[in-house]
Amino acid sequence: MPRTAxxxxxxxxxxxxxxxxxxxxxxxxxxxxDDICAAAGVSKGAFFHHFADKEALAIAAAEAFAxxxxxxxxxxxxxxxxTPRDRLFAYVALRKSMLDGEMADVTCLLGTMxxxxxxxxxxxxxxxxxxxxxxxxxxxxxIAAAKADHAPGADWEPESVALHTQAVIQGAFILAKAxxxxxxxxxxxxHLERYLKCLLPVAGSRGG
Amino acid sequence: MPRTAxxxxxxxxxxxxxxxxxxxxxxxxxxxxDDICAAAGVSKGAFFHHFADKEALAIAAAEAFAxxxxxxxxxxxxxxxxTPRDRLFAYVALRKSMLDGEMADVTCLLGTMxxxxxxxxxxxxxxxxxxxxxxxxxxxxxIAAAKADHAPGADWEPESVALHTQAVIQGAFILAKAxxxxxxxxxxxxHLERYLKCLLPVAGSRGG
DNA sequence: AGTTTCATACCGACTAGACGGTTTGTAAAT
DNA sequence: ATTTACAAACCGTCTAGTCGGTATGAAACT
Numbered sequence: 001m002p003r004t005a006x007x008x009x010x011x012x013x014x015x016x017x018x019x020x021x022x023x024x025x026x027x028x029x030x031x032x033x034d035d036i037c038a039a040a041g042v043s044k045g046a047f048f049h050h051f052a053d054k055e056a057l058a059i060a061a062a063e064a065f066a067x068x069x070x071x072x073x074x075x076x077x078x079x080x081x082x083t084p085r086d087r088l089f090a091y092v093a094l095r096k097s098m099l100d101g102e103m104a105d106v107t108c109l110l111g112t113m114x115x116x117x118x119x120x121x122x123x124x125x126x127x128x129x130x131x132x133x134x135x136x137x138x139x140x141x142x143i144a145a146a147k148a149d150h151a152p153g154a155d156w157e158p159e160s161v162a163l164h165t166q167a168v169i170q171g172a173f174i175l176a177k178a179x180x181x182x183x184x185x186x187x188x189x190x191h192l193e194r195y196l197k198c199l200l201p202v203a204g205s206r207g208g
Numbered sequence: 209m210p211r212t213a214x215x216x217x218x219x220x221x222x223x224x225x226x227x228x229x230x231x232x233x234x235x236x237x238x239x240x241x242d243d244i245c246a247a248a249g250v251s252k253g254a255f256f257h258h259f260a261d262k263e264a265l266a267i268a269a270a271e272a273f274a275x276x277x278x279x280x281x282x283x284x285x286x287x288x289x290x291t292p293r294d295r296l297f298a299y300v301a302l303r304k305s306m307l308d309g310e311m312a313d314v315t316c317l318l319g320t321m322x323x324x325x326x327x328x329x330x331x332x333x334x335x336x337x338x339x340x341x342x343x344x345x346x347x348x349x350x351i352a353a354a355k356a357d358h359a360p361g362a363d364w365e366p367e368s369v370a371l372h373t374q375a376v377i378q379g380a381f382i383l384a385k386a387x388x389x390x391x392x393x394x395x396x397x398x399h400l401e402r403y404l405k406c407l408l409p410v411a412g413s414r415g416g
Numbered sequence: 417a418g419t420t421t422c423a424t425a426c427c428g429a430c431t432a433g434a435c436g437g438t439t440t441g442t443a444a445a446t
Numbered sequence: 447a448t449t450t451a452c453a454a455a456c457c458g459t460c461t462a463g464t465c466g467g468t469a470t471g472a473a474a475c476t
Contacts, residue, residue: 006443006444006445006450006451006452007451008450008451008452011451011452025327025328026327026328027235027237027323027324027325029235029237029238029324030237030324030325030328032434032435032436033435033436033437034434034435034436042452042453043452043453043454044436044437044453044454045439045451045452045453045454046451046452046453048436048437048438049450049451049452050451053436053437054436054437103326103327104327110386111323111382112323112324114382114385114386115235115319115320115323115324115381115382115385116235116237116238116320116323116324117235118311118385118386118388119233119234119311119312120233120234120238125385125386125388128386129386129387129388132383132386133386133387156399156402160395160399161399163383163392163395163396164376164395164396164399166379166383167376167379167380167382167383167392167393167396168372168375168376168379168396169379170378170379170382170383171374171375171376171377171378171379171380171382172375172379173323174319174322174323174340174375174378174379174382175340175371175374175375175378177322177323177326177333178318178322178326178333178336178337178340178341179337179341180326180333180337184371184375185375187368187371187372188371188372188375188376191364191368191369191372191403194364194403194406194407195399195402195403195406198402198403198406199402214424214425214426214469214470214471215425216424216425216426219425219426240460240461240462241461241462241463242460242461242462250426250427251426251427251428252427252428252462252463252464253425253426253427253428253465254425254426254427256462256463256464257424257425257426258425261462261463262462262463
């Protein structure tokens, strides 16, 4: 099925991709509609045909980003994990490996936007909150199962730990942007790994 | 010494305070010079008399914010700590207690700005990096001393742990902004506390 | 003591350009 | 014939930054 020059699905996807890239680089406010149109190779008319306004595009981009993040849980390295605990560490390792690349390609669109517009654009904030919270939610069952296996009586909640992993990841991105280097983010994820080992000790071993 | 209507030091301070508040609420790009002037109760002429441009103000605000953050280490609760380990936990407890208040009053100007302008305004990024890195640096000696006391042979570096504390704090702010509630940030700092207990075990006790 | 000089501190109208969004027009598909 | 999918000129608003001007006070000069 050859695609013609006029392909609304493709146009929309190009706009979302261009917006995602630009916002990850410059933030939501500094990214102009003209910027996005130019990067996507479409006209302003096309932009406002597909999206009511700039805010609507941001929300759609946030939803698309969250959907892609959810796909992380389908990664082969997670499926290969024999236990919930292994699966959790496979997730963190995957996140770590994803830090290899250009800054704007590895950082989180949701964290970037919500920090900027949490007060001024509640609809965007909610979309970001849903994405981040939903992603954390995707970890809760795994963490709960690992807890049942390794620390059934511990006084922490799987949901709280899941949110903490996202906090560490988001904070790691901020340090990386400040330092101009993702290495510091890798370091922080290593601390997260160590913490999770501490929360989920394997019998007959110490969490060093 | 009664102050006259013309007081450059006061004018500058008012501009810095107004800018800090506005940027914490809306971000650097969305905060206009007119906004800041109105909030500070000064004219645009005064603004550009004291600062070369908007970027220069942001850098000055970042430096002032970092200086105030450095004062945290003078807090009585830290001085009262008997050991480096106690001092470290007093710091985290202090950061936790500081989360009680309006969102824009508790979040970090540096983390907010650097996430937005890391690519577009290198000078601001550097000022933020210096502030965050410097604050982390203020913890390194304490962490190193605590390590010497409680985990001399452990395979982690005090500097890396210090940076990780800042990553957790920054990430906690992002989750808080997304959720519209600082409670999730408190939770994350509690996990940080637990991690530090795990890194610095007290003899004859488990890190539960 | 009175006057001139000068730098600092500040005011607010103004400008040039960028911005989000609208409108008008058109061409393909159904 | 109507709807969909775009193109691009256009519009009012907002922006950072400029500029000519004024008020103040201290120092220099007479």
